[in-house]
Amino acid sequence: MAIKxxxxxxxxxxxxxxxVHSAVRELLxxxxxxxxxxxxxxxxxxxxxxxxxxxxxxxxxxxxDVALARMRPDSEPANTGSLRGDLQAWAEQYLDEMSSxxxxxMMRDLQCTITPGYCVSILSGQLQAIVDRYPHSSPPSVxxxxxxxxxxxxxxxxxxxxxxxxxxLHALIELALNA
Amino acid sequence: MAIKxxxxxxxxxxxxxxxVHSAVRELLxxxxxxxxxxxxxxxxxxxxxxxxxxxxxxxxxxxxDVALARMRPDSEPANTGSLRGDLQAWAEQYLDEMSSxxxxxMMRDLQCTITPGYCVSILSGQLQAIVDRYPHSSPPSVxxxxxxxxxxxxxxxxxxxxxxxxxxLHALIELALNA
Numbered sequence: 001m002a003i004k005x006x007x008x009x010x011x012x013x014x015x016x017x018x019x020v021h022s023a024v025r026e027l028l029x030x031x032x033x034x035x036x037x038x039x040x041x042x043x044x045x046x047x048x049x050x051x052x053x054x055x056x057x058x059x060x061x062x063x064x065d066v067a068l069a070r071m072r073p074d075s076e077p078a079n080t081g082s083l084r085g086d087l088q089a090w091a092e093q094y095l096d097e098m099s100s101x102x103x104x105x106m107m108r109d110l111q112c113t114i115t116p117g118y119c120v121s122i123l124s125g126q127l128q129a130i131v132d133r134y135p136h137s138s139p140p141s142v143x144x145x146x147x148x149x150x151x152x153x154x155x156x157x158x159x160x161x162x163x164x165x166x167x168x169l170h171a172l173i174e175l176a177l178n179a
Numbered sequence: 180m181a182i183k184x185x186x187x188x189x190x191x192x193x194x195x196x197x198x199v200h201s202a203v204r205e206l207l208x209x210x211x212x213x214x215x216x217x218x219x220x221x222x223x224x225x226x227x228x229x230x231x232x233x234x235x236x237x238x239x240x241x242x243x244d245v246a247l248a249r250m251r252p253d254s255e256p257a258n259t260g261s262l263r264g265d266l267q268a269w270a271e272q273y274l275d276e277m278s279s280x281x282x283x284x285m286m287r288d289l290q291c292t293i294t295p296g297y298c299v300s301i302l303s304g305q306l307q308a309i310v311d312r313y314p315h316s317s318p319p320s321v322x323x324x325x326x327x328x329x330x331x332x333x334x335x336x337x338x339x340x341x342x343x344x345x346x347x348l349h350a351l352i353e354l355a356l357n358a
Contacts, residue, residue, distance in 0.1 A: 147334075148354075152326040172326060175327075
């Protein structure tokens with residue numbers, strides 16, 4: 001992917017990126033996803049289509065980039081004062097976000113084009129921030145939390161006819177804490 | 180989806196389906212997935228494109244139908260004589276099949292178009308067959324096995340940069356058995 005880390009903030013490159021991302025977000029609100037094209041995005045962002053192709057390669061990479069930018073959390077996971085409480089708050093929000101239409105679209109965009117592992121590295125960062133708050137509780141490993149909480153959440157949304165219930169989610173959290 | 184259950188075996192409809200499925204499988208072996216079109220499939224299957232559109236709606240539904248037909252297991256899960264052994268054999272095969280290129284493509288086709296839940300109902304049937312063999316072992320529920328074994332297997336393949344290791348898979352099976 002053509003996401004450059006360490007761009008000079010406010011530089012020309014960052015401004016192009018912000019303008020193109022905004023155009024994509026606005027178009028996706030107003031149009032069917034399958035009808036959005038690179039020329040439409042370019043026109044709205046005030047750049048040429050070739051700028052988009054040069055920077056992102058193709059539409060699917062651009063959509064994945066926008067999806068990723070949305071996925072990056074705005075803030076630290078909620079701090080409720082206990083490991084169990086923090087995990088519950090995080091897992092409920094994750095289930096809620098991923099079950100939404102934008103969440104489902106995001107997963108579809110990400111899994112086709114993204115640098116493998118980038119998605120899990122964001123999740124890992126959030127869960128690591130939680131477990132680091134409770135070093136004396138012998139918290140489970142982040143990998144374990146991903147396998148037992150994030151994986152069933154996403155799997156059920158993508159492949160089953162009903163997402164996890166709150167009760168199932170809480171039972172999985174208990175299992176992760178006691179394992 | 181236009182998969183009709185209870186078709187008369189060997190009837191005209193079943194012959195069209197078999198011919199179109201074969202054409203898709205052969206074309207996918209010889210060509211990039213993105214270059215396969217409905218007219219190509221129709222020509223190879225000896226039907227008109229409108230037959231395909233009428234029956235399957237569009238290419239993505241047809242690809243999902245072929246993927247599903249491949250996914251339906253040919254046989255009962257291996258019977259090793261113990262619940263643990265059966266689950267290990269099943270989970271290892273599942274991890275192996277889903278990590279393959281055809282397995283990844285299948286997951287992509289399925290999640291976009293399939294009747295929700297059909298995929299999990301196939302998995303459930305296999306796991307149910309296993310747990311039904313050991314009624315006296317108080318086996319875990321099938322939903323529990325899906326959440327703890329199938330979900331992490333698939334999640335890691337789709338979103339992480341490395342599939343589950345055999346060691347992680349076995350640890351998850353132990354957890355499912357002891358929960």
